Amino acid sequence: MSLRKSKYLAVVFCLGALSVFSVGSWGQAVPAEHADEARVDRLLKQMTLEEKMDLIRGGLEDPSVYQGQAGYLPGVPRLHVPSLRMADGPPGLLTRVPGQAETATMGVAATFSTKDAEANGVVIGREARSLGIDVVLQPFVNIDRDITFARAYNTFGEDPFLTGVMGAAEIRGAQGQGVMAQTKHYVGYDSNSYNVFIDQQTLHEVYAAPFAEAIKAGTSSVMCSYNRINGPFACGNSDTLKTILKDEMGFKGFVTSDWGGVHSVLFLNEGLDMEMPGAAEADSPFKAFINNYFVTAPPEPPSNKPVDMDELTGILGGPIPEEPQGAGMDMGAFPRDNDKTTMREALKNGTVTEATITAAARRVLYEIDRFGYLDGKQKHGVTPQAIEENAAVIRKTAEDAAVLLKNEHALPLKNDDLQSLALIGPGALQIAAIGTFGERSPGLTDRQIGPLDALKKGAPSANISFAVDDDMTGVPVPASAFSHDGTPGLLRTESSARETVDAQLDFTHSNGKSLPADGTVTWKGTLTVPSEGEYWLYLQALGARGRLLIDGKRIGQTGAAKGTVHGDIQYATQDNGFPTVDGLDNVRRAVRLTAGPHSITVMASGDTSKAPEQIRLNWMTPEQRESNHKAAIDAAKKAHTAVVFVWTRGKPDFALPGEQDRLVDEVAAVNPNTIVVMNVSQPVAMPWLGKVKGVVQMWWTGDEGGWATADVLLGKVNPAGRLPFTWAKQLTDYAANDPAHPERSAKGVDGKTTYSEGVDVGYRWFDKEKIEPLFPFGFGLSYTTFEYSDLKVAKASDHGLDVSVRVKNTGSVAGDEVPQVYLDAPAKQLQGVQFAPKTLAAFDRVTLAAGESKDVKMHVSPRALEYWSVAEKKWVRSDARRVRVGSSSRDLKLTAEK
Template identity: 30%
Template sequence: MREEAVEAALGKIGLDDKARLLGGQDMWSLPALPEIGLRSLVMSDGPVGVRGVRWSADDPSVALPSPTALAATWDPRLARRAGRLLAQEARRKDVHVLLAPTVNLHRSPLGGRHFECYSEDPHLTGEIGSGYVNGVQDGGVGTTVKHFVANDAETDRFTVDNVITSRPLRELYLAPFEAIVKNAHPWGIMAAYNRVNGVTMTEHRYLQNEVLRGEWGFDGFIVSDWMAARSTAGDIAGGLDVAMPGPVTVYGEALAGAVRAGEVDESVVDDAVRNVLRLAARVGALDGAPPVVTAPPEPLDGQALAREVARRAFVLVRNEARDGQPVLPLASARLRKLALLGAAARDARVLGGGSATVFPERVVAPLDGLAAALPDAVLTYAVGADPSEELGPAGTGFTLGAVCRDAAGDVIGTRSLPGGQVQWIGGDLPDGVTHDALHSVEVRGTFVPRESGEHAFGTRGLGAFTLTVAGEVLYDGVQPLSDAADPFEAFFGAPAERGRIRLTAGEPVEVSLVHTLDRRDDVPLPAVMFSFLHGAPRRDPDELIAEAVEAARGADAAVVVVATTERVESEGFDREDLRLPGRQDDLVRAVAAANPNTVVVVNAGSPVEMPWREDVAAVLLGWFPGQEGGAALADVLLGAEEPGGRLPTTWPAALADAPVTEVVPTDGELHYREGLFVGYRAWDRAGTAPAYAFGHGLGYTTWEYESLEVTPAAAKVRVRNTGARTGREVVQVYLAPQADTVERPARWLAGFASVEAGPGECAETEIALPARAFEIWDEEAGAWSFVPGVYEVRASRSLADPRLTATLELQPAPDAPQASPGA
């Protein structure tokens, strides 16, 4: 019935409306066609929350932990629950399609957007991504799995040509997409900016039409990444259904004109429109077509789920014994004084930077979470070290609003501003305001400092600014267009300090930032984007560290929270190194020297160097933990819950040890010369040891692996909880070929499962071994080929910690294609 409704609607649409339907009408939506009962389809960024059509903190969203955190749970069922929560949020905001999940791989630790991807391993990525997509679509909301394909770094991402031979392309980079199409049937795929082997992805007929739609049977719609579509005939022929954003796109009038000129066959346009109408039918936006989901799942508590995902994602990589007992969990009943240190402990970074940003209604920082969980007077706090040397958007202590004026200076609209960012894109403007009439925006209100001293103020954005604090004009000038290579960074501009003024804690002052719009003609869509920035008084770094050391010296334990910043991990650029910014390494060393019970919490979305890791008692990786991260941290540190995470990516001791680091193209090309050997596959080949292996993670109990039984289809593993408390174990199964006639990694993840058991109890799990785990892509044959032989099957706690092994000998099937020699 749904397909019949799609065909009936298609038959009623003329060429001009067909072409118009395939291009965005604005930043986030496609046009409605009321005459056929089609409502406007609305899309929204993810993947940790649903921002909706307004990029503003006055339209809050639940903020879940980062995708690296979700992958660290190694739990597709939890990912599915997270997806259902996001569908619930999407429905609340009238969103039909979530622009997520991101399933590109952690090819190099320098990738600036790794926090938004899941893992270095394609199987783990595919399993977590499938859970996420199933969950979102359980709620009747579409997904767009992205970025198809090989968008594994940010440098020159709009133009880079990623040169990849067919085996790694199939076995690594396409593999998560293929698994998700098979296991979750996503309703959408997003085409990436980059080229692959010379062809721009939005025009890649082979990968989009022959592989994705043909081989895999994908029947959803393909949407461009924003501003990725550049060729009318090339994109439609290459399989791109929708070009975003609008209203100016390569489709619409240009596409209708190409059909009339004989450059494009109208049947190709019909195929694209059919895919869009099928999406509309699935989400309930097409009259006469029953939606896939008529009754959404039971509502979920967003705060509770965000807290659960965070604590299940924390990876305890080190937990040394002191006085015969591991330092963690901290015995809260015996804690007389706990020192909490680090700027990120007070002002937590809960998500990564860029288009994935959402604005939660509340953020529980580590200081908030521990203060709520501990008796009064137990917790002491000191800044110790601040990771950021740049100003951030005005936040704590500010009460702000926006006043819009026309060229005559008359007020034409107002809007509240929970923070100092103004991001109005397309039609997202205050009531009564139009882009044509809008001449200037004033951010104004009051600021109550929490510290006395010299406060810094600044701006981010393009155009003219007048900045006034406490009646003093700190800046009156123009910020010109940035020369940043990445359009995303150029569009937002860079933070700039404009002046300083001494203020007194607790005494309110009036603040104002007047921004006169930059009326350039080359922007792809109308937008008002700028920020009012603030920085607290700077103190001597040595003095701050000394204060932290003094607090740690008198405490039973010290918890140091270290973090990256938005200038380290964000969309639009790759990292240059893995060092923690600022004096944070010095802080950790100094505190560890003063207190043997030093615990370090790493607030970063991807690996950082930890040169002090052997000098501290415990290291807990917290990722970007979402809005409830501080509450989850208190749960784990104090033992109410155990840290449930395992590493989804190898954690190097130093960047110099990492086997794959190249992310900068040469003459426009980035050659994936490492082939099949990325992540732990590359570490194995190099023969070097990382700081912490893929899959590593400690809990608060111990496990014995008692038995392993294997067949070609599955591994059955029985484990026993030999500790004193209930715990969860992630059983990982790796395959290691014992002799090879073809080049393959030394071992690879074939399956995994989580089990839970009380003290002394056993748990048994059967982990499927997919047929693909025993196959390779034969480049000569252009097909998947089974590789017979002897395989060692390893039931492991991590890649580096196998507990049980069994041998599996697989004979060639009479009719199965065999790998070509040297494939």
């Protein structure tokens, strides 16, 4: 480890420790373990029924102070019970004010460092305080069981133990800032299926297990999921909510529905405590899409605004040319069951009682008191973010997350490489900061220095060339292509009915022509293309929402829409993953056009940011795309070393989007020293793996990822991240995608998805079936080497195990190693009980100087030595287990019997 690095780590962890273990940056103490229950009961006795209802149902915040957050709880002003603001993640916060982009959740998992996870929680809590938020809707502790699940990228990987401890660490960090964490999504939300069946042993040991860790960490609340679980919906499931969560796990906080996850007033009787989002603005796309049950007033008339599925889908970013049609979440499959019950009727006929409402409100009030919010220890004012302190954590996390997958003496870059180095791909010029937009911080684009510039600053004497290949910004459509009524230019019509003509559609800060805020403008005319082909049209905007129509057909629109509880303003990272190089949102669509004229309409209207409107129509013609590709291959051919940056946003499944495989193949064919940098959050096929010299997985890095990537390539940081999932050779190797078991797939059989692999999820399945992965769970190389010895296992005072192993850095440079402890299945199999061949039970991350040795001590908890007995309905201690220790699930160097 370099001196710069060691000082850097010391500063980061000093900052984290100050805020976590004493008080937060705004003087917020760590929340109390228990609330003042007598005080809670006194307040409840003073409340009317409606006031109690305002503690268990979402409402509308005053528009003058609303921050575009996901949810708002009105509270009880008369009794000084404050309102609560809830904001989406992970990671980070999504509100009207741009928040810093943290490393993706899967990247945090790849650090295999609870210190990094806790530091990220601190950043999340600090951001929440800065942005006036009380409840952060994270961590996301579902299991990466099925990599085709549209939201699997947002998990901590495939292992319940890793997920649980990393999620718990984030909770401690966030709640240490005086902010509530809401752990989601409970439970079985690990598939695109909304009808899931899981046996009780697997449910307890795999899918509910991370929530148990969250409860031990003191999480304020839990969000129930959209899916059915063993029949009933998760938000109305007495078995999972009452029996498992509240009774068995002892959860004292409140259960909030996922937004639109309520399908009956009677869910309140089954363990649900709060409905979100509750009320919706009349012009919100959600108004006609989501029912609102916890309402005691007479029902409102039905919304006459039709559901616009394109608008709803666009919230999470629409399709782009490199991705297959239909990529992304299918909003049409979302459960919209409605049993037509109303709270008003239920209270009259006694199917819901005021006592049940009081019990639910009590759980919410309990947490409000525990966090000190009854005593004014919350903050709704928006104040400057701790940019530099947060950035240090984000950069360190991106560095610690880097997984070196292959290295044939290619990395770190040497002097010969740097004297003739070609960087190829849009991810070299810009940062793949967030991957896919959705429930997360959008990032600060002015901080996003790409790897190209970071490398130039880190190695100022280097000779570095760049070729974009896939140009995601494009060029303005030329004036010669536009006309209206037989004359040049597009006809612009403003809301005042004023008409003018514009030669091009290019109004940005970059060219000094941005438009006034809050305007509504339409451009109409004719787009004439020179030849038939697939044209990529880029509608680019900021401070405005935009829509593009060709020949009367809607081609694309920006994702932000008022009332969608996703920030409400247009973000530069919303619709493409990469913004334009000058920081605009980028709606990119592929359109096949015949030669000649086509009608075109572009509409722009101000978002609620009050910022000047920027709007531009760029394109890439077929000829321009092919020319850029040839330039990339030529740059690689001329260079000593080529580094190709590849990316995904999650689709297609198990493949890089677009022509990136072709790009790597062709670069490797002309340059024997080819290195690949991957900005992906799930495994993908790597048909070119044998043709390249090095591969480093950088995940979606967050705002500071350009610096982190450059430091890893230059060897200023020694990569030590580990894979939090199994990287298969083919998609069908995964249990959820095995064609021999269609019941496990998202489609399921007869509409039911059954997790019939049981506890054998992830690497456990590969072990059981003896499938050789491309890269195993827990895998990661280093610029140095390590040796393991002297394994010791002893019974611990808590009836778990204490494991000690000596690890030595046998190489010539400092680096981190991640020893991992696995338990074999008991030798004696029990009837009706399933054991995985081996399971992760402990790990640590240790820094070692060249030649240094350390005894690494790890603790195996008693729960890791138990199984859930379906027959006895309790946890039962298993027989003796063999303990294995090594550097991945398939490289276990030492064993001991215990």
